[in-house]
Amino acid sequence: MRNRVKFFDLARCVAAVAVIAIHVLAPYRYQFGDIPFNEWFTAISVNSVSRWAVPVFILITGALMLSDKREFDLGYYMRRRLGKVLVPFVAWSLFYAYFSGWSLHGFDAAHATQVLTNSLDKATYYHLGFFYYFIPLYFVIPLYQLFVRRYDDWALYALTGLWLLTTGLFLLRIDGLWSAQLWLYSGLLPLGYILYQKVPLNRRSVFVFVVLGLAAFSATIYQVVQMSLEANKYAFGRWLSYKTLNTVLAASMVFMVCRYVGENLSEKTDKVVSFISQHSLGIYILHPIFLWPMNEFAWYEGHPVWMIPIWIVISGSLSLAASWLLSRSTKTAWLLP
Template sequence: MRNKRVIYIDVIRDVAMLAVVFVHTCTNMIVSGQGSRLWAPANILETVSEVAVPLFYMISGVTILNSSRTKDLKYLFKHRLVRIGVPFVIWTIISAFFFQIVGDGFKLDLILKKIAMIYNQPVITAYWFLYPLLGFYLLSPAIKTFVDGANKSTINYILILWYITNIVLSGMVNSLPPEMGTYFNAYGNGLMFLSNMGGYFILGYKLSNIAKEKINLKLHVSIFSIGMLVAIINMYIVARYSLQQMPLSGFPTSILLPILASSLFLILKKFEGKYPVKVQVVVEWLAPLTYGIYLIHGIVIALAQSIVNPMNYIAVFGISIVVCIISVWIMSKIPLVNKYFM
């Protein structure tokens, strides 16, 4: 894609980043705050925010699969993997020290063990996002070769296959009691490389190549609004009345997620070229900071929760996002830190 920043991609990046931080600030309330007046809003807002991770993978697919440099293995290993991998490793080490010290005191052997296990599991749960993303980066030259040579029908076929196997059937496994869900659980050795998140990678590429003039704004606003309402009602009823074991209790939400993410993506793309100048300035300023914010937000949230009541997720989010933005912005002004930490 061209060097000039694409505003709607930056808007999606900023919105998704804010949503991810918010979800992680309200976890305590959702898990143990039932009965509080803030519990229902937390569930509603978390459901709305679930589109964040799919959107992140979708814009990764947009930027990588539309780039002419993606087939260049030298560029991949000298630039792309370094840019995402080095900060990830550095903040993994920092996080291992931080959470061990604040949790159980300084125990170097446990810290080193956590760091040594980085290939096996993330040091903190929030970092799970980077594992499939690094895999897509490694596979990106092959995926780029595929999408460049494939026609629309083939790409649609791959996405339909992904939706059935990784979204619908996977949703049934997670939404049915174990004794029933096992019938829809794929045999491990039969799984294809196109994982749950992998489909979003290609989906973003496909949607990015739809001309904004062909996007029906009213249609996608309707789809997103109705779909989100169904997802919110579904998850609220399931959580409110403890129906987690009811057959297919969370199924509607799981199968709606790709549809909701796609509609929101197209809605935001439709406004490309129409965003107010002041909004563009803020969006373009914030977008380069999002990866750094993602990397440090777990530590910042933990610090914020030590200052205010962890159940007050609104206050925790407010403090966390402000501290994250300011901290990353300051670090981005230091060349060496910006190069290796962000």
């Protein structure tokens, strides 16, 4: 049995919270000019400093999977790795296609059917888009595992450095073959392995990542606000993408900070973090259900500085409880990766 790595649990927890924050603040984004600027700026700032959430989940996957030295077993991999994610994804896609048909006006079967019809290339609910770029990574992970085992560290650094360059090009809208979604997401896998296995864990290295991450936060906020002011509407270019250099730097900072502090948590804190981590993907999958009334009844009205934390706690707590309940029965536990 693989030893538990405590900082992975901490990273999953903070990433789950950040994902909820992104979805809670969504109604404020397009209210540029309709709400006071300080309220819009608050929401946009939270959005700008939370985009690392999804990349952190992929960094953890890369750190774990590329560190696995066991011989590759196709049957085990398809059943225990890919199947464990793919089957729940299909089930939840069906559920959320149905769920999308509900509004304050009742159930719209035609809308739900249309959503399901388009599900091959478009998520049935906004948060499930994650699986459309996460699941394909399982087809390239074995290739990266082979690369790590066959070539030395410098080859790995060169490949990852080339990928980092393309994330910068993509941010600047310099497109080419390197703009392929699978390439831009898959580079997070070896980066996660490098941050876990190759980067020394000391104050100096963590400080460097913190400086780079904070610089990325500042640049993202500035660019989004400036672009919106110039366009006189909400605009962000590619600065809020999960596939750009600024987001990669922010995700790397969070990963390294969690690695630095995650192994020294108090026993009580560690138990809480471990419990939340076990249900982090459950929280991810379930929390939109509990945000539905917020969106439908406009219960987000109020200053984002307190409304965002309130709804993070409400939806996060309820989705954690729901995930725990589902995990208690063998009949439903399979629904949660």
